[in-house]
Amino acid sequence: MTTVGFIGLGIMGLPMAVNLSTAGFDVVGYNRSKGRADQLAERGGRAAGTVAEAVRGADVVVTMLPDSPDVQAVLLGEDGVFAHGRNGALVIDASTIRPDVSAALARAGAEHEFRVLDAPVSGGEQGAVDGTLSIMVGGAAEDFEAARPVLDAVGKTIVHVGPAGSGQTVKAANQLIVAGTIELVAEAIVFLEAHGVDTDAALRVLAGGLAGNAILDRKAASMLARNFAPGFRLELHHKDLGIVQAAAREAGVVIPLGAVVSQLVAALVARGDGGLDHSGLLKLVEELSGRGRRP
Numbered sequence: 001m002t003t004v005g006f007i008g009l010g011i012m013g014l015p016m017a018v019n020l021s022t023a024g025f026d027v028v029g030y031n032r033s034k035g036r037a038d039q040l041a042e043r044g045g046r047a048a049g050t051v052a053e054a055v056r057g058a059d060v061v062v063t064m065l066p067d068s069p070d071v072q073a074v075l076l077g078e079d080g081v082f083a084h085g086r087n088g089a090l091v092i093d094a095s096t097i098r099p100d101v102s103a104a105l106a107r108a109g110a111e112h113e114f115r116v117l118d119a120p121v122s123g124g125e126q127g128a129v130d131g132t133l134s135i136m137v138g139g140a141a142e143d144f145e146a147a148r149p150v151l152d153a154v155g156k157t158i159v160h161v162g163p164a165g166s167g168q169t170v171k172a173a174n175q176l177i178v179a180g181t182i183e184l185v186a187e188a189i190v191f192l193e194a195h196g197v198d199t200d201a202a203l204r205v206l207a208g209g210l211a212g213n214a215i216l217d218r219k220a221a222s223m224l225a226r227n228f229a230p231g232f233r234l235e236l237h238h239k240d241l242g243i244v245q246a247a248a249r250e251a252g253v254v255i256p257l258g259a260v261v262s263q264l265v266a267a268l269v270a271r272g273d274g275g276l277d278h279s280g281l282l283k284l285v286e287e288l289s290g291r292g293r294r295p
């Protein structure tokens with residue numbers, strides 16, 4: 001049996017760890033706030049009290065943490081993975097972080113004889129629960145092959161996209177498309193409602209044509225109900241759009257629509273709505289149209 005040390009049992013990490021356990025892996029989980037590891041233990045895994053304890057006997061380490069500094073601390077720290085993990089272990093970082101940080105962590109890992117992959121995911125909380133995530137993987141081809149059984153237990157579309165850091169670059173493009181699409185769906189909903197159209201009927205027919213997309217399929221109903229419970233928090237999408245903007249600038253590429261939606265997300269975070277789901281962009285569209293009400 002392969003032992004997997006799993007660090008970061010949040011909205012995404014806990015269901016991913018549970019799916020690994022269900023698939024037959026021996027999963028040892030650690031989260032900064034303890035209750036989450038206990039939830040894993042109740043559902044087939046084991047709870048660890050520190051990162052070191054989670055990774056000491058692990059063949060594979062998976063991290064699912066919020067941001068670049070969190071992953072750097074957990075991998076590079078004195079109490080971290082490279083200090084306490086087994087030499088030769090596979091380290092799969094599923095968090096969404098900066099591509100340059102992923103590439104540097106892969107180099108640092110190699111110095112300690114760890115095989116590091118960046119493997120950010122898309123598909124949201126439901127995809128994590130269902131084990132149907134899309135996973136974009138950067139790193140060495142042979143390490144990708146070695147990681148396949150672990151990735152297969154949590155994902156459905158799993159693609160090796162290039163060397164270390166490339167998974168994060170692809171994820172940045174994913175986040176650009178998702179934010180822009182949510183904004184356009186939000187604008188369409190407010191527009192349709194303002195015209196008194198039957199929005200359920202309208203969205204059904206839109207979903208079948210060229211305007212069809214995964215946001216319409218999966219998020220329009222909760223947007224119509226004004227249910228903005230996360231899901232994916234606006235503050236995390238704000239982080240991701242910062243990554244996109246920096247990476248676009250580095251490549252000399254302009255992303256005008258990306259810049260606009262970045263500012264709209266930034267406005268929601270600045271006024272204290274960062275804990276809402278990213279579909280909360282709808283609130284801002286309503287208010288800019290003079291139709292919404294601040295709570």
Ligand code: NAD
Pocket residue numbers: 007008009010011012013030031032033036064065066067070073074094095096097121122123124125231232233236
């Ligand atoms: P989350 O905040 O729910 O989970 C992160 C977890 O990490 C929390 O439980 C937190 O306590 C824990 N944590 C933070 N620092 C830690 C540390 N040093 N040691 C141990 N645990 C620590 O976030 P999430 O929504 O699960 O997202 C995780 C990552 O996945 C982010 O990079 C996010 O951008 C990405 N992502 C999220 C979604 C989504 O729909 N929620 C989808 C795709 C990708």
